[in-house]
Amino acid sequence: DQQVKQNSPSLSVQEGRISILNCDYTNSMFDYFLWYKKYPAEGPTFLISISSIKDKNEDGRFTVFLNKSAKHLSLHIVPSQPGDSAVYFCAASARYSGGGADGLTFGKGTHLIIQP
Amino acid sequence: EADIYQTPRYLVIGTGKKITLECSQTMGHDKMYWYQQDPGMELHLIHYSYGVNSTEKGDLSSESTVSRIRTEHFPLTLESARPSHTSQYLCASEQTTRGSYTEAFFGQGTRLTVV
Numbered sequence: 001d002q003q004v005k006q007n008s009p010s011l012s013v014q015e016g017r018i019s020i021l022n023c024d025y026t027n028s029m030f031d032y033f034l035w036y037k038k039y040p041a042e043g044p045t046f047l048i049s050i051s052s053i054k055d056k057n058e059d060g061r062f063t064v065f066l067n068k069s070a071k072h073l074s075l076h077i078v079p080s081q082p083g084d085s086a087v088y089f090c091a092a093s094a095r096y097s098g099g100g101a102d103g104l105t106f107g108k109g110t111h112l113i114i115q116p
Numbered sequence: 117e118a119d120i121y122q123t124p125r126y127l128v129i130g131t132g133k134k135i136t137l138e139c140s141q142t143m144g145h146d147k148m149y150w151y152q153q154d155p156g157m158e159l160h161l162i163h164y165s166y167g168v169n170s171t172e173k174g175d176l177s178s179e180s181t182v183s184r185i186r187t188e189h190f191p192l193t194l195e196s197a198r199p200s201h202t203s204q205y206l207c208a209s210e211q212t213t214r215g216s217y218t219e220a221f222f223g224q225g226t227r228l229t230v231v
Binding site for chain 1: 122125149151156157158159160161164174175204206207208219220221222223224225227
């Protein structure tokens with residue numbers, strides 16, 4: 001059973017507009033969440049993270065929101081740029097709560113396409 | 117920029133061959149991981165290590181083995197490659213710091229094709 005779910009396999013957004021990528025999780029022991037960006041044939045690159053004690057973290061054009069009661073997080077990219085076109089993975093960890101195996105649990109990813 | 121390297125980037129090999137995928141990091145990180153990813157799917161943890169002489173199996177069962185003789189080196193070995201092993205293999209490392217959240221850094225991956 002998938003513990004981290006990204007229900008949108010792909011998302012198309014016009015350049016300059018806001019991109020919103022969503023992620024849901026089922027394990028209430030997850031206490032640290034990350035977003036990674038991945039280009040084909042390359043390894044994931046860390047984008048932004050948030051701990052469960054916060055509900056928002058911002059870094060430049062990227063903002064991650066966490067709703068613990070809904071077990072939902074989202075990544076906002078504004079404004080979207082052509083170089084943002086990639087696959088975005090949501091990942092979660094329970095390392096500090098001790099509730100899960102080590103390492104990160106990943107979603108299946110969302111392919112973001114920025115159209116000119 | 118993360119200093120973690122995987123070789124080879126691409127490998128096509130025949131069934132039954134023994135292969136070793138190399139992963140090295142120069143950051144002195146104690147934790148290292150191997151993930152496996154098929155196209156359009158999530159990354160699955162297959163092995164991890166807390167440090168030298170520590171190796172553990174991950175969530176996804178794998179016929180591969182790993183070793184951690186040196187902090188910087190975490191090779192993955194398949195004794196007898198099969199077509200079902202065709203996948204992308206991603207190595208990652210992380211520095212554990214008590215009371216602090218950190219992210220894992222990934223290598224560029226090895227795309228393995230077994231024919």
